[in-house]
Amino acid sequence: MPQSFDIALVKRGRDLAALGNCNDCHTIRGGKSFAGGLPVPTPFGTIYSSNITPDADTGIGRWSEAAFRRAMRSGVNRDGQHLYPTFPYDHFTNVTDEDDQALYAYLMTRPAVHAPAPANRLSFPLDQRFVVAGWKLLFFRRGTYQPDSTQSAEWNRGAYLVEGLAHCGSCHTPRNALGAERASAQFAGGDVDNWDAYAINSRSPSPVPWDTAALFSYLRQGWHPDHGVARGPMAEVVSNLSSVDESDVHAIAVYMTSVFGPPTPDRIRRGEEVLAKAKSPAVPSSEAGAAGASIYAAACATCHETARPLPYGGVNLGLSTALSGPDPRNAANIILSGIRPVEGERSPIMPGFANSMTDDQVSALLNYLRSRFSNQPAWTGVEKTVEDARRTQTVFLQTSPGPDNAPADPMQRDKP
Amino acid sequence: MTTLKVNGHDHQIDADPDTPLLYVLRDDIKLNAAKFGCGLGQCGACTVIVDGKAVLSCVTPLLLLEGKQVTTLEGLGTVDAPAPIQRAFMEEQAAQCGYCIAGMMMRAQALLQRNSRPTDEQIRAELEPHLCRCGTHMRILRAVHRAAKLMDTAELSTTTQGSAQ
Numbered sequence: 001m002p003q004s005f006d007i008a009l010v011k012r013g014r015d016l017a018a019l020g021n022c023n024d025c026h027t028i029r030g031g032k033s034f035a036g037g038l039p040v041p042t043p044f045g046t047i048y049s050s051n052i053t054p055d056a057d058t059g060i061g062r063w064s065e066a067a068f069r070r071a072m073r074s075g076v077n078r079d080g081q082h083l084y085p086t087f088p089y090d091h092f093t094n095v096t097d098e099d100d101q102a103l104y105a106y107l108m109t110r111p112a113v114h115a116p117a118p119a120n121r122l123s124f125p126l127d128q129r130f131v132v133a134g135w136k137l138l139f140f141r142r143g144t145y146q147p148d149s150t151q152s153a154e155w156n157r158g159a160y161l162v163e164g165l166a167h168c169g170s171c172h173t174p175r176n177a178l179g180a181e182r183a184s185a186q187f188a189g190g191d192v193d194n195w196d197a198y199a200i201n202s203r204s205p206s207p208v209p210w211d212t213a214a215l216f217s218y219l220r221q222g223w224h225p226d227h228g229v230a231r232g233p234m235a236e237v238v239s240n241l242s243s244v245d246e247s248d249v250h251a252i253a254v255y256m257t258s259v260f261g262p263p264t265p266d267r268i269r270r271g272e273e274v275l276a277k278a279k280s281p282a283v284p285s286s287e288a289g290a291a292g293a294s295i296y297a298a299a300c301a302t303c304h305e306t307a308r309p310l311p312y313g314g315v316n317l318g319l320s321t322a323l324s325g326p327d328p329r330n331a332a333n334i335i336l337s338g339i340r341p342v343e344g345e346r347s348p349i350m351p352g353f354a355n356s357m358t359d360d361q362v363s364a365l366l367n368y369l370r371s372r373f374s375n376q377p378a379w380t381g382v383e384k385t386v387e388d389a390r391r392t393q394t395v396f397l398q399t400s401p402g403p404d405n406a407p408a409d410p411m412q413r414d415k416p
Numbered sequence: 417m418t419t420l421k422v423n424g425h426d427h428q429i430d431a432d433p434d435t436p437l438l439y440v441l442r443d444d445i446k447l448n449a450a451k452f453g454c455g456l457g458q459c460g461a462c463t464v465i466v467d468g469k470a471v472l473s474c475v476t477p478l479l480l481l482e483g484k485q486v487t488t489l490e491g492l493g494t495v496d497a498p499a500p501i502q503r504a505f506m507e508e509q510a511a512q513c514g515y516c517i518a519g520m521m522m523r524a525q526a527l528l529q530r531n532s533r534p535t536d537e538q539i540r541a542e543l544e545p546h547l548c549r550c551g552t553h554m555r556i557l558r559a560v561h562r563a564a565k566l567m568d569t570a571e572l573s574t575t576t577q578g579s580a581q
Binding site: 030291294295297298299302303338340341349350351353355356357358361 | 433434435436455456457458466469470471472475476477478479480537544545
């Protein structure tokens with residue numbers, strides 16, 4: 001039973017779906033949009049994303065708008081079963097009825113794809129959906145976003161998006177042993193697909209403190225000269241954000257600036273130091289001769305120490321959050337896998353070194369980069385991290401749909 | 417002096433450990449199949465095989481190659497006795513200017529060594545790091561499929577394909 005929807009509503013739903021990053025989990029690499037099937041590894045087992053195309057048998061074709069709204073609001077499917085919280089209804093509960101209506105209109109007008117989701121691989125008792133009822137009792141607070149009247153309309157718009165549909169905390173907030181976001185540590189940094197989703201509050205490891213202008217430009221175009229290029233799961237997020245209304249991205253930046261809070265004088269000074277250093281010509285390392293130093297000089301510096309500007313040149317590694325972050329996962333991932341170019345678009349690119357470097361060599365490089373480019377203590381467990389990164393990135397890169405438009409510079413599209 | 421194993425032979429190389437493999441191959445050993453394209457690991461023209469895997473030789477310094485086996489296009493076959501991958505590229509006339517082709521053949525060879533019957537999609541994904549400005553992409557695809565078939569039937573012949581293992 002085909003339904004008709006107002007075209008403006010569908011268009012609004014499209015932008016909301018992009019803000020919600022829905023395609024990222026509900027599409028598999030090489031698969032049809034929103035047809036699901038993406039394996040989401042969790043500490044409890046693997047959960048496959050569902051088909052949210054309007055296919056009657058395998059998608060949401062038989063779902064009424066009320067059923068869709070209930071799923072968003074309460075994490076219950078059409079049959080009344082509890083949904084696993086990998087579907088972030090702990091955030092989506094904040095989405096207004098009007099926005100749910102637009103999302104529904106958008107999804108119900110996508111091409112229907114017949115694609116049954118593979119069975120989840122969870123162990124008992126987690127394979128029993130009633131267990132989720134207990135989880136909800138403990139951790140789930142149903143309710144819509146309540147505006148803060150002491151803040152600006154833009155701040156409130158940003159907060160509504162960040163806490164709701166954009167569900168930033170799903171990756172950037174650490175989870176407890178039962179997989180729920182720790183309310184007391186909101187935005188203190190979490191995990192996704194073996195990437196460290198950095199702390200985006202006062203504990204941010206970014207060498208240069210973020211401000212509204214930098215956040216806006218990073219979220220909108222996928223990179224910022226003082227911070228580098230978005231990659232890993234964040235590349236897909238900014239790819240979506242480059243396609244929505246600019247004012248929504250700005251609202252997110254305004255709200256997040258207040259979440260980061262004003263940087264301490266120490267952080268400001270450190271930021272100015274690394275920026276000054278990045279602009280001055282490179283000083284040869286005193287540790288030259290160490291294996292890591294030589295690998296850096298030969299394999300990395302050709303891009304990362306030239307004046308070629310971002311996003312096509314490499315960021316000066318003194319500005320790299322990956323090297324100042326709490327663990328070496330992101331740096332290991334990027335060294336091994338590089339940055340894949342976006343098909344048919346201008347985009348940043350970095351070759352991966354998985355085929356040319358052994359785990360020992362990557363470890364030596366990471367240890368050197370940490371000591372040269374950050375003011376943080378040496379990482380521990382680097383060898384193990386590299387081993388894990390080599391294994392998991394293979395899986396991530398095969399299943400993740402990847403960004404489908406260029407985060408590099410949307411303004412440059414269609415230019416020679 | 418560093419010992420570098422290329423196409424089954426040991427070479428004594430007098431070069432700084434941070435010298436890119438590409439320069440050593442072209443300047444010291446005079447193996448010119450691998451090409452200099454961008455020097456930044458972004459075009460694929462310099463691709464060779466190291467221990468069975470495709471590697472961008474322009475961003476691979478000598479010091480990473482200790483104890484490893486390097487294979488270049490010259491190590492696969494000769495003009496008189498081309499390897500299946502070379503024969504296939506010739507038979508499909510897959511080269512126009514040819515600058516990217518040596519790199520393409522090396523990555524295709526590495527692919528075929530671990531997957532003897534790749535699909536179109538797998539070949540496209542594998543060759544993604546390679547740029548070709550002439551636009552013989554469809555012929556390159558056909559050539560890789562042809563090479564797969566040739567390798568199946570060439571098991572009995574004595575090509576030098578084995579040296580890339």
